[in-house]
Amino acid sequence: MAQHNDLGNKGEQLAVDYLLERGYLIVEKNYRYQKAEIDIIAKKENLLVAVEVKTRSTNEFGNPQDFVNKKKIQLLVAAIDNYVLEKDLEVDIRFDIIAITKEKNEFNIQHLKDAFLYF
Numbered sequence: 001m002a003q004h005n006d007l008g009n010k011g012e013q014l015a016v017d018y019l020l021e022r023g024y025l026i027v028e029k030n031y032r033y034q035k036a037e038i039d040i041i042a043k044k045e046n047l048l049v050a051v052e053v054k055t056r057s058t059n060e061f062g063n064p065q066d067f068v069n070k071k072k073i074q075l076l077v078a079a080i081d082n083y084v085l086e087k088d089l090e091v092d093i094r095f096d097i098i099a100i101t102k103e104k105n106e107f108n109i110q111h112l113k114d115a116f117l118y119f
Helices: 003-021 070-087
Strands: 025-033 037-045 047-056 092-103 106-112
Touching: 003 025, 003 037, 003 047, 003 092, 003 106, 025 070, 037 070, 047 070, 070 092
Parallel strands: 047 092
Antiparallel strands: 025 037, 037 047, 092 106
């Protein structure tokens, strides 16, 4: 497996652990719909949270969250809409980004709640 895939998988696991420690229930990982993939779908109380995880080995080319563009947002919105319809859920939805940067042997985790409000 390519090194960037290893880093991405490590980042997703760190994000899952981070969310679990904060009381979220993980209901899906890597949910796919058409061309979209939601890295993590979590639940906290009556809130469904679609989480995009971005992991980078450096901030040299920008922060991880800077790599979520309008097209990606549109795909994620379509995917979570389909998920809600498929599961026949009545919940509020929030879109978060968990941005992870590797710094030496440590990982810096930043949780951006309601992240798409900033785009």
